Each structure stands twice: as C-alpha cells, then as structure tokens.
Amino acid sequence: MHEAMFWDKLEDNRVRCGLCRFRCLIADGHRGLCGVRENRQGVLFSLVYGRSIADHVDPIEKKPLFHYLPGSTSYSIATVGCNFRCRHCQNADISQWPHRDREIPGRPLSPQQIVRQAQQSGCRSISYTYTEPTIFYEYALDTATLARAAGLGNVFVTNGYITTEALERIAPVLDAANVDLKGFSESVYRDVTGASLQGVLDTLRDYRRLGIWLEITTLIIPGLNDSDGELGLIARFIRDELGAQVPWHVSAFYPTYQMTDRPPTPRATLQKARRIGLDAGLKCVYTGNIPGDDGENTYCPGCGERLLERSGFRLGRVSLHNGRCDHCQSMLAGVWN
Template sequence: MKEAILYEKLADKKVKCHLCNHFCTIAENKRGICSVRENRDGVLYSLVYGKLVASGVDPIEKKPLFNFLPGTKSFSIATAGCNFRCLWCQNWEISQIARTSKDIPGRDTAPADVVALAIQQDCRTIAYTYTEPTIFMDFAIDVMKLAHKSGIKNVFVTNGYTSEEALREIAPYLDAGNIDLKAFKDETYRKMCGAKLEPVLETIRLYKKLGIWLETTTLVVPTVNDSEDELRHIARFIADVGVEIPWHISQFYPTYKFLDAPPTPISTLHRAREIGIEEGLRYVYEGNVPGTGDENTYCYRCKELLIERYGFKILENRIENGRCFNCKAEIDGLF
C-alpha cells in the first residue's frame, strides 16, 4: 500500500481522484470505482502498488501491436482491478476480483525487479496489460522511469479512460499504446462497461497529439457493435485522427457475463476490414482468427505484402529500414 498520486483532498476527509475519467469523489473508508484506491483518514492509497497478479513474456503482437517492434518480446505485468466492468471481459478473474474481495491478491514486486526480469528475458518492451494499467499507474510510472534508463520501451494496453492529467504525467515514458474502442455508441459504453464514450475518443486524440505510437482494437460483438454503420463510424473516427493508426478488429467469443451471443462470424470481420480500408485506414488487421483472417501488413502505396503472419508469429518481414522493400514508402510505426 502506498499513498496514491493524482488526487486532491476535500472537506470532511473526502478525496477526489484524478487518475481516470470517472474522477471519483471518495468518502472516508471507501474505495473508488476501480476498487483499488481507498480513502483512509482523508488520504488516498493505492492498494495494488507492486502487487502483481500476472506477469510473463508475450510476443508484442499479442498486445496487439503489429507496427511497433514486430517480432520482439514484451514483458507483461498486471495488478488486480479495473475502472470498467465490461460484460465480456476476458480477464475478469483478475480485473474484477477487487470488487468482491476485501483482500486484494498479488505478489509483492519492486519496480527494479520488473525491469531486471525484462532484461533477463531479452524483452524490448514492458507492457502494462491484462487489466487496466491506469488503475495501477502509481506503480507503472516507477517501472517506466527505470525501464527507460535501461533502454526498454513502455507499452499500455488500455481502455482509454486515463485522465488527461494522468496521460500527460506518463507521456514522457510511454512509447506506445493500444486503446480499445469498444463501440461508437455512448449507450453501449454505459450499459456494457459502466463508462462513457467521449472520454475514450478524447484519449485517442491526445495520444496522437502527444506523439505516442497508437494502435486501436475493436472486439466485434454480435448484436452489440457489429452493424456496418457502427463499424464505419469507428473506422471513420480513427481515420480522422490519423490514417496511419492501425485498427485491429477481433473475433468475440462468449465469456464472463455475455454468454448468449455467438462468436463473431469470419465474414463480419472480413467486411469490417473492407470498411476500414474504404475509410482510408492504411493498416487493418483481423484478430483471434489465425490463418483465416488477414493478419498481414501491406504497403499502403504499392500494396505489396510486407509482413506475413500466422497468429502472433511472423513468417516473413520484408520491411527494410522502416520502408517498403518495393516502392520505398515509409511504413508507419517502429521497425
């Protein structure tokens, strides 16, 4: 437990958290929506500082990041907790446990230990992932500073609900991120996730403004966000922010509290990819369907195949010094 960053003290021993866009006002002996920040005697504490519930080595493609150091390894960490309550959360056992348990699990780990493990495993990046990294940013920023000193880059896999103040705080140490754009209807965010759409859109714009490499992901959920109209609105928004931003469209599988919807048809993912390209996006990837979707990177100018993938595995990479081997167009990202 450690005193939290980014909060203000109010009257009557209340506090206001500035970490995410919920901006919770928290009474004494209560927790915020994330359930991992607690007001004790008028002081806000992080209950998950250094308490890792998951860690391990992943291919960077699993984040997913396809245009950022492809083919490299990422040391991935998470604590318990989340500021969303998505009904189809794939990691609900660790993201939601703090809502139901007074005692929050986790292995005590120092920031220096995380960096040492990343170096030991020959990882080019540290990914803050699995749950929502914003809610353990107190710990993440200490790791990130040490990582940069060791030449390791930092990656957030996030729901995009980070406050502007918090994002600007970590921006000097954050090299890349993947933001989930779960839908393009505020009603869906409120009903399915317990949040709002507009703050996520603002975060996407701010990543671009701050120069942080950004990729986006939409889990295409039947009956929720799979209409052509909604997919086109998502693609058009991303393209308006930047046509170079990759869009990952992933297949849904029934899980957690959303068990009645079927898996996303492959044909829906194919159509979503077509829509993304029609709206001007340079890189659109189908996910969770290895071998049956389009996971490859193509040159946006001459259309040559540049990176051939099967799932998270790279079969061939024909990018040369960040450029297309054929027409020499500069390929967006870090290669």
Template sequence: MKMICPFCLHHCRLEEGQTGLCRARKNVGGRSVAVNYGRLTALALDPVEKKPLRRFMPGSMILSAGSFGCNLRCPFCQNHEISMAGRESAAAAMTPEELAARARALAGNGNIGVAFTYNEPLVGWEYVRDTARLVRRLGMKTVVVTNGSVTDLVLDEILPVADAMNIDLKGFRESYYRKLGGDLETVKHFISRAAGACHVELTTLIVPGENDSDEEMEELAAWVASLNPEIPLHVTRFFPRWRMADARPTPVDTVYRLAERAAEALRYVYVGNC
C-alpha cells in the same frame, strides 16, 4: 476525510478508507492511493503482436505484467478474475526496480521491455510511471494496453514515458459505452492525445448485436482517419466470456466485412481471433 478521486471518468466520492469502483484506489487520509501498487497477478513473456501491436517492433518479445482492478464493467471481459478483483486477489509483490531488472534479464530472450496489460493498468498509473522511468533508463521500451478511460492527470504522467499503446475503442456509440460503464468522449480524448505522443494502435472487439453495424464501423474509422489514417486498427472476434458466456461468437464473415469497411478509411486494418 471525504475526497473525490480525480484520476478517471467516475470521480468516485470516497469516505476515509473506502475503495473506488475500480477496486484499486482507496481514500487514505484524503488522498487517492493505489492499493495495487507493486502487486502483480500475472507475468509472462509474450510476442509483442499479442498485445496486439503489429507495427511496433514486430517479431519482438515483451515482458507482460498485470495487476488487479478496472474502471469499466465489460460483461465479456476475458480477464475478469483479475480485472474485477480487489486486494483479495492472489497478487505477488514486485517493486518497479525488480520488474525493470526482470525485463533486462530477459533481453537475451528477445525482450524489448515491459507491457502493462491483462487488467486496466492505469487504475494504478503510479506503478506504470515509476517502472517505465526505470525501463527507459535501461534503453528498453514500455507498452501500455488500456481502455483509455482516465483523465488528463494520468495522461500527463504516462505519455512522457510510454513508447507504445494499444487502446480499446470498444465501439462508436455513447449508448454502448454506457452499458460498459464508460464514456466514449473520454476515450476519444485519450486517443487523440496519445496519438500525438507515442505509437498507438487501436482494438475494437465486435460483439453481435451491439457494435456490428457497417454504419458504426464506418463512422469509427472515419474519426480515426481524421487523427491519422496510418493508426492501425485491430478488428477482433468476440467469444463468449464471463457474464456473456451464453452468447454466440461473432460470425467470422462479420469481422471480415467490418474490417473491409474500416480499410476504406484506414491504411492498416488487421483481423483478430478468426
């Protein structure tokens, strides 16, 4: 039975048994099923600032969990081994109950909850939702680190259980988003909704020759300020990775210059990777 996956901007048309572009969702009996449900490729206790979140419970630790799959194709992805992988990845099984229990057991180490990160967590949103509900019952927090490239069907499920998000706003040109396999308007809509429902911080990775103009940063910051000038923005430095391994790192002065431009419109602007 053919079906159209309704959960992200690609709306993959899938034959029975076929997996979508994200490599994490499959047509099973005419339904889009997350084949990465409860399959973790990474688990680590990190400072919350590493997500990055600077204005959400600073000084805390958070149990960070990753699976496999992503619905974008950023050529500079630092986690491409898992984000671009499918079921062949070396993933360990962990139920929502087990992950929530692990988070609670680490409370004595300063852990405040669970962060879904490393790959794109919302291609397997059901696991995020189910775990987050349990984490909330324990009085702990849920963080989602995402590219924001999913539909309202996913947001409707995730926003009621998310306490904080870091959302990639990769640039402010539709042409650049198309290079990455995404859509700027989808991400802007996601950010607009999330900012009204939970704590939100944004990250923009500055890639030389792609999104490093003053004009683009000024437009990006002005749009974010139109939502709320107190939304923190992390302006971060690119380093060569994956299919851009031969590129040059972003000059440090470029990152600081663009952060200064953003700070003309936003109260909280942070520089990363410098």
C-alpha cells in the same frame, strides 16, 4: 501501502481522485470504482503498488501491436482491479477481483525486479496489460521510468479512460499503446462497460497529440456493434481524428463472463469490418482472434506488396527494413527500431 497521485482533499476527509475520467468522490474508508484506491483518513492510497498478479513474457503481437518492434517480446505485468465493468471481460477473474473480495492478492514484485527480469528475458519492452494499467498507475510510472533509463520501451494496453493530466505525466516514458474502442454508441458503451464513449474519444485524441504510437482494437460483438453504420463511424473517426496511418484491429468475440448469450463473431463479419476500414481510407486494418486469416498480414500502402506475414502471434517473412517497403521504398508508419 503507497500514497496515490492525482487526488484532491475535500471536506469531511473525502477525496476526489483525478486519475481516470470517472473522477471518483471517495469517502473516508471507501474505495474508488477501480476497487484498488482507498481513502484512509483523507489520504488516497494505492493498494496494488508492487503487487503483481500476473507477469509473463509475451510476443508484442499479442497486445496486439503490429507496428511497434514486430517480432520482439514484451515483459507483461498486471495487478488486480479495473475501473470498467465490461460484461465480456476475458480477464474478469483478476480485473474484477476487488469487487468480489476486499483482499488484494499478488506477489511482491518491485519496479527494479520487473526491469531486471525483462532484460534477462531478452525483452525489448515492458507492457502494462491484462487488467487496466491506469489503476496501477504509480507502479507503472516508476517501472516505466526505470525501464526507459535501461533502454526498454513501455506499452499500455488500455481501455482509454485515463485523464489528460495523468497521461501527460507518464507520456515522456510511454512509447506505444493499444486502446480499446469498444463501439461508437454512447448507450452501448455505458451498458457494456459503465463508461462514456466521449471520454474514450477524448483520451484517444490525447494519445495522438502527445505523440505516443497508437493502435486501436475493436472487439466485434454480434448484434451489438457489428452494423455497417457503426463500423463506418469508427473507421472515419480514426481517419479524421487520429490519422489514416493508425492501425485498426477488428477482433472476434467469444462468449465469456457475463455475455454468454451471443454467438462468436463470424469470420465474414471481421472481413467485412476490415473492408469498411480500408474503404474509408485507413492504411492498415487487421483481423484478430482468427489465426490464418489474410487480414493478419501487413501490406504496403504504396504498392500493395506483403510486408509482414503473421499467423496468430507468430511473425513470418518480413519485407520491410527501417520502416521502408523493400519493393517500392514507401514508408510505413510505426516504430521499427
């Protein structure tokens, strides 16, 4: 048991959670939408602090982050729980666990142990990933603070629904984030995730304002968010609100969980999405979940030369030093050192 942050006590032992944009009103003895923050006699507690359900050493490209310490590894951790209800979640067995079983599984793993294991594994960062890091915020914050003191970076892989006040609190020790932007329709967002598109857009603006390195991922789902119009709206939002230098990853969907009625995303659809992004003026648009596609590589926005070669999560030839193109010396936005 660990007392939560960002909540207010109300009448009748109710509390208002202020960690994510749902701002749950939680009665005594009940939990928020995430399933892992519980009101006990008017005090809100995190049920997952120090309880790791997954910890692995991953290539940073798996997050995916292509402009943050490419070729490095990231010690990746998660607890059970999520504040979204994505019908196509690839990790639903752990993200939705608290909604099927009130037991909170996981093995004890302290922030100190995470940092030590990251160092021993040769990782350059710690990623809070697999489920939604916002819901294990206190655990992530304490780990990230120790990691920063030890010279490690910190990465969120997130649905982008954290409140402004919570993001501002962790921002000084958060180096990079990959945020899912699942579409650009309020109705589809609510149907597929249970959340609001506007809340995610506001969070993305917060990340940019706070100076955290940002990359965006959109899972392209056939018949749901793959129209030229919707993809164009996403590309223009990134360009106009976040900056043309922010990388956009367009990834292939595969039927899973509660969304098995749609086919996998054709390669041609991803290539079309990439062209739409580049035509809109984005500097770097990447195809994902289809290893071997040319859209995995990074090209210089100045001269067009290939700067970073990739196949899946493997980094190949690099023609970039200290963020500058070896051919024309143009600077590529990112975190390279």
